[in-house]
Amino acid sequence: MIIIIGLGNPGLEYRKTYHNIGFRCVDKLAESLGVTFKHKYCNAKAAEYYLNGEKIVIAKPQTYMNLSGDSVKQLAAKFKAQNSEILIVYDDIDLPFGSIRIRSEGSAGTHNGMKSIVANMGKNIPRLRAGIGRGPEDVPLFSYVLSRVSKDKALQEDKLTDTVCAAINYYIETKCDIEKVGQRFNEKGE
Template identity: 35%
Template sequence: MKMIVGLGNIGPQYDETRHNTGFMVVDRLAVDNQLSFKHVSKMEAMLASGMINGEKVLLVKPTTFMNDSGRSVRPLVDYYDLDISDLVIVHDDMDLPVGKIRLKKKGSAGGHNGIKSLISYLGTQHFNRVKVGIDHPNKQSVVNYVLGKFKPDQKEAFEQAKISAVSSIEEWVSGKNFDQLMNEFN
């Protein structure tokens, strides 16, 4: 079984914001593979399970808010007795331009509080990530920028990035080595 976690904030005021990029990618993955999310309050997450390319998957959108994502993810990893190598985290990245994705197998939080929480709860920096570019805010405050929506001229590039992110995840679920995917998509 593979677990794909999209990071974001729960609630309509956060829909379609840059910081909800992870949610938007796993939502697209769910739609493309006819999977539906349901709220599982005891797991503090929205979950969708089923098959993608012959592999059982669990799609996760933590309901703990971004900065406490690890509180939801760790119990799910334990409950399903998953190896960390069977986990991928999808999240926004301000150091990448809109439209670009980057796959990584390990690394620091780089200032991303959702990743910081995951590192703390999982006890490791060694987990697969699909980082989706949202660009840098320049002179705007970081908080206002990440909680803002994509500008009209960014939407097409973001849609392409979502498609690439979903494709990379589907190939990983199908058994392609994450190192190969890094070479292909980075």
């Protein structure tokens, strides 16, 4: 059992925002696998498939970002999944746009969705952070993350979501071996 959870906000108005990169990554992953988000449970939209006899669930919580932990906790309970069998995919302003980091545990940093998850599940939950960089200094953080990805970054975002999908596929292939995935995909010089 592996559960891949992309974070974002539901609703068309958020679809192309920096904060919804987690949703766009798992959307691209599902599309590449030929699966759809046809299931609705645990306050999430979900796609399911099997790989070599192992069930894989791809989920998008519909609780809005700041309450993501509620849905993640329900998903873990429904599938009797340990934290080590869950991977959270989300945006990170502290990473340069286009870079990724995968870790087995850690603090939530400035991310309210991860704060909710850590409050519900603890710090020892694997996560893949997709770098969205920081906005202009004169733009408040919440305004930047809820703004649409700029046209000049659209091509970079395509590459970023491709890299995230490759990292997730490798994570599944290696049976959740964070160290191997990190060696292959983490940017150097953190």
